[in-house]
Amino acid sequence: MSSLAQDECVGRRVIIVGGSIAGLMCGLLLKHVGCNVEILEQDSDDRKSHMAGIAMGPNVMDLLRDHDRLKKPFTYGIDGLQSLGTGNKPRIVATGKREITSWDALYYRLRSNFDGWVSAYYPQPPKADIMDGTTAYHSNTRVLDVGRPDASDAHLTVTSVNRHTNAVSERNADLVIGADGADSMIRAKYQPAVQRRYAGYVVWRGTVQEEHLSDPTLKAVAHSAINHTMDQHHIIAYVIPGKDGSLQAGERLVNFCWYTNETPESLDDILRDRIDGHRHRNTVPAGRVKESAWEARLKHARAVPLPPAMLEIVEKIQEPFIQVISDFFSPKGAFENGQVLLMGDALTLVRPHAGLSSAKSAFHSRAIEDFVRGKTSIQEWETCVLRYSYLHWTQGVYWGTFYQGSMSMAIISGAHYWTYSAWYRFTSWMEAMLTSGGKSSSVSDECTT
Template identity: 35%
Template sequence: MAHVPKSVIIVGGSLAGLFHGLYLKRHGSDVVILEQDPRAIRSSHQAGIAFGPAVEEILAKYDDTAMQSCTPSVATRFAYRKRPNFKDLNIIRHLTSWGLLYRILRANFDGLASDAVPNPPPPRKGDGKAEYRSGKKVTKLEYENGLVTVGFVGEDGTEETLKADLVIGADGVHSTVRTLLQAPTTKEYSGYVAWRGTILEKDLPPETAAYFANRTCINLLKKTYIVCYAIPPDTGTFHPSTRLLNWVWYSTPSSPPSILTLNSILTSTQSTTTTTPHKTTVPTGLVRPAIWQAQKLSTTTGLPLAAPPFAQLLAATPTRSVFVTKVTDALCDRAVFWEGKVVLVGDALATFRPHFAVATEQAARAPLDALMGHSWMTVTQASHRASSSQSVTQGGWSTAGVLTEVPP
């Protein structure tokens, strides 16, 4: 590294924040992560993620838990409409759960003990201090004399401030840091939603579970598609009796009078009227059963068109295990502010549509370079924007039918 900051504040304690925090701690920086979520361990919604060489390298260099972090898929299997074995490609992915990777990073960063890592590793010689503070909402940023002051409020309303040589905004698509900086940002609804869910592998018929085993499986439907792969639970066990099948179904909402309009999809069991939908996500357990049933039975995009293993998978997933997210693009014009003292990373800088599983990989890529060099910041911003634009383009092709309308 060209320069190691003595003190760092990271706003946002998800994976992007933890990748940067662990990297800086290992290089001797004193790091404080401020996370708005009040829970000591963040909820994962049992979400699955895929990663590549950047995450592998971060874990190889800085992870001391000796935990198995992922399971490789030996191939990518494509189903086309009702044809379950349309094509297999030799595309290998490393698959895991958000919750397990989060727990491994927390164990290394601030020594969090969890069901996955009950005995966190001790700090290394030369590590900086590390602190993860939950329930802290950032309200103010100021820059003076080479230091950034961060103001934040706790759950009890107590206001505090901290000063640091460097502040990293890793607080996601709705970034408070980005808002406080008044950074020019383009936001746009993609035109579709992502339905997500999990089911225990053992709860499916053996032949259905075997179809999805050790593969990333994709069912191409009519201007929509479903992705499924096996992941460990947050406890980090990889045995088939405890593994989950994690699936994502990308779908375009309908127009009235269909029940599957965007407003209707985002209206949960807790909403009082159809005029009060959630802004982006209906969490697990709050999806209305009638909406999920209508989605599954849609004659234009639903399970009547799906390959049998996928139809069985989604039919067996209970409504309580399903959540749905409006996919939104956000792209900031700048990554670096205040003479390099504030940096935006991850989804705070540019969102990645989830189709091709690049968000986690991109979040881990930046810390592998010299974090403090302005040249790195310029390259990172350009690379981040290019990768984000690519994910937007590929996602648009998929839901418009360019990638799903293959020859029969």
């Protein structure tokens, strides 16, 4: 099947593997074109707070404008990025309005829109439209395999197991979408050679409620994100919604991220669990970071010293957590004659510096919607998403190398990114002129940095 014609959308069976931000975005769009969508998610319905911020770029805002049926505000607006020097003296790095939210607030908003999930964030879900397809969200469900029982079968079969009961189920689908993150089971089946690559550094993260911070620090983060750079270190902090998505002053959180280079030896030490001593792979959750590792980070912060606002924030973090920075780019995103697609972090894992993870998921979701509605062929879809993903993968490598690596390597990475960016824009513009006389959907408004 090269594409699904628009008049065939209604009633199409779509299974999305992975029910996080990417899977929910895609599921919401396909629900609204009449597909019957099931999401299979291995985690529970109620997620423990990720204590992480999300930059809401144009791709995300456009998607929500068209598909979000909730009216409650859930973002905090900033005017740009400022770099803090000694004594909190700010220097403007970039200007431009950007909406910021938390992972939790966006997740529960998408859940509310997708399947009417009731949460403290959104206790009153929007009503379904008569033209919507059916939806189901199966939590605690781990996918074991995707395949075609018989070579002549038009549909695919997804085999899964309930993590609580161990009951094995089989579901048929016309389209299977792998939105199961950087450690994707779907990608592992079809592209086993594509693996995470350690970037050479980690990020120490945490949040502090506004009411616990001084007025000078609150003033520093009031209208912009703030950063501070050192040799092979950099820090960024910004305001995100608080408990249950609160945007009330004093209840909001300041999100803090400190990137540090780590050798394999030091990485092995800081990834050790403070309680049972086992080595985590990619994330040390809040409450599990070794006290000695965090104390060493605080000691370094005081010795530098960090700008007063940064120092106050880091000293007041109660439950830090650590994420290993890694990346990869998959050279292929469509399998089984276009009936299995990869999207989001399952397709390409970009470094977080430009804040484009949610933008990437929104772009991929729009592209899948176009394919399902018959606007593009599978070849056009794959070319579109791979070009876009590669662009932002190279951008992440460039920014990471600039902040954490040597200047010579940053120049090389920058040349690669800017050359590809110019080619990407020119090619997209030419294709738009030749096919529709307008702007191509493969041109991102977020690749100008």
